[in-house]
Amino acid sequence: MDAATLQTQSEHFLGELTRSTHTVRAYRADLLHLTAWLQEQQQDLDGEHLGQYFAAHSHWAPATRSRKQTTFERFCRWALQRDLLNRDPTLHLERQRLPPPHPRGLRRADIERIFAVIPQEQARDALLFRLVFETGLRIGEALNIHVEDLDLTKGDEHLTVLGKGDRRRTVLLDDPKLVNTLRRHLRALGYTHGLLFQATKNGRGGPLRYQSVQSRWQRYTARAGVACTLHQLRHSHATELVNGGVSLATIRKRLGHQHIQSTLRYAEVSDATADAEVRQWRRRK
Known part of the structure; x- marks a missing residue:
């Protein structure tokens, strides 16, 4: 194909x-x-000249080259x-x-703004999203929690999670507000076995679907004016742990990462946290 036809x-x-419109413009x-470039080089669009085109622009960042390559492929x-x-x-x-x-977490203040717009009558939603935020669970893990996975023994509150690859892990429930909300939710449920979070459709309980949860979360974030998936x-939970000085090994276990490389993506701490850590080290010398 010659340049004019292209x-x-x-x-x-x-x-x-x-x-x-943005994609079409790009x-x-x-x-x-x-x-x-093809007109300037008096070349046609073929494999050899397309390779020369990218070689002539080797200074491009990988993301730029990848985007252009996707355009040409399509x-x-x-x-x-x-x-x-x-x-x-x-x-x-x-x-x-x-x-x-790099994983992008939000400040706690921004997330609390979202929680603040959840109506009181939607206590189940508030608990589900609070649990994910305070423990770092994957949403799928949270939706699959059963009542019997919870151990709310005072002073040793924790839950057992079935994560990726059918690997089980124990997650400490260390936030008093979350624990109290869980206790109230369990009393309201009135049963000791079955899914912790259930749908209430036509008066019948059943598994709460991800699509339903996603739709509800999007409505709450839009109402709060905060962009957050x-x-x-x-x-955000992992970022808080990193900024709080929790070791990557502990964060890896809490999040259920199989490989430490996944956890290392959270290792970029804030400037304020880094400065505080250096000052603390200096005072110990």
């Missing part, structure tokens, strides 16, 4: 996209940049389906390996 067909491709910029698949290309020139491009994003409650 330019024309790019607009047809973009016109058929059902993606957001795709257009990527395709226009490639078209201009355009080329579209062109192949319409017999505009004989072969896919992106097949031999080396895919960039991007590091996983359910999984960020887990990240």
